[in-house]
Amino acid sequence: DQQVKQNSPSLSVQEGRISILNCDYTNSMFDYFLWYKKYPAEGPTFLISISSIKDKNEDGRFTVFLNKSAKHLSLHIVPSQPGDSAVYFCAASASGTYKYIFGTGTRLKVLA
Amino acid sequence: DAGVTQSPTHLIKTRGQHVTLRCSPISGHKSVSWYQQVLGQGPQFIFQYYEKEERGRGNFPDRFSARQFPNYSSELNVNALLLGDSALYLCASSHRESYNEQFFGPGTRLTVL
Numbered sequence: 559d560q561q562v563k564q565n566s567p568s569l570s571v572q573e574g575r576i577s578i579l580n581c582d583y584t585n586s587m588f589d590y591f592l593w594y595k596k597y598p599a600e601g602p603t604f605l606i607s608i609s610s611i612k613d614k615n616e617d618g619r620f621t622v623f624l625n626k627s628a629k630h631l632s633l634h635i636v637p638s639q640p641g642d643s644a645v646y647f648c649a650a651s652a653s654g655t656y657k658y659i660f661g662t663g664t665r666l667k668v669l670a
Numbered sequence: 671d672a673g674v675t676q677s678p679t680h681l682i683k684t685r686g687q688h689v690t691l692r693c694s695p696i697s698g699h700k701s702v703s704w705y706q707q708v709l710g711q712g713p714q715f716i717f718q719y720y721e722k723e724e725r726g727r728g729n730f731p732d733r734f735s736a737r738q739f740p741n742y743s744s745e746l747n748v749n750a751l752l753l754g755d756s757a758l759y760l761c762a763s764s765h766r767e768s769y770n771e772q773f774f775g776p777g778t779r780l781t782v783l
Binding site for chain 1 (some may be wrong): 673674705711712713714715716718720725726728761762771772773774775776777
């Protein structure tokens, strides 16, 4: 039972354009969400997070949007840069469970 | 400041053997979590420890165990290894036990033959 889903295994975007990565979840108890970036042979690197009391959080080129009614979140990267090419994971957590559930990842390729 | 460190980086074992993986969290972090990542999948939660106590456990068999030491470093032990245990094992540390970002180490690549 995949509670966190990233339905697009890969995405290609031109340098300078917007990258939009999507994530859906099924568990309505999830109230904290994170995005991670992973390069080959490295551990995931934290990018940005959002709690369920907000619908948007912004940090530099990265913005996360949360739509609780649709159980959907998205990560926007503007402008996209070649160094952003990596696998992106979304993760979710529910209050009191102390664990993070990860999606299967989306491989982003930013073309120069 | 050093990030999360894990040892060893690579390990090859045979079926039925036992393995111990080690993790040192970022200085000041009291929470350590362990994840298993198989190819093509996201990290799967195994354990979380906070202040040396187990706070959460994922859907893994009893062959998997862990502990956290007074200096907050941690060990993950896997007994009676199976071929399906071959994976990247990731350790993550954080300040608090929940509602905060986790910082990951580079992982230990375990191959079971």
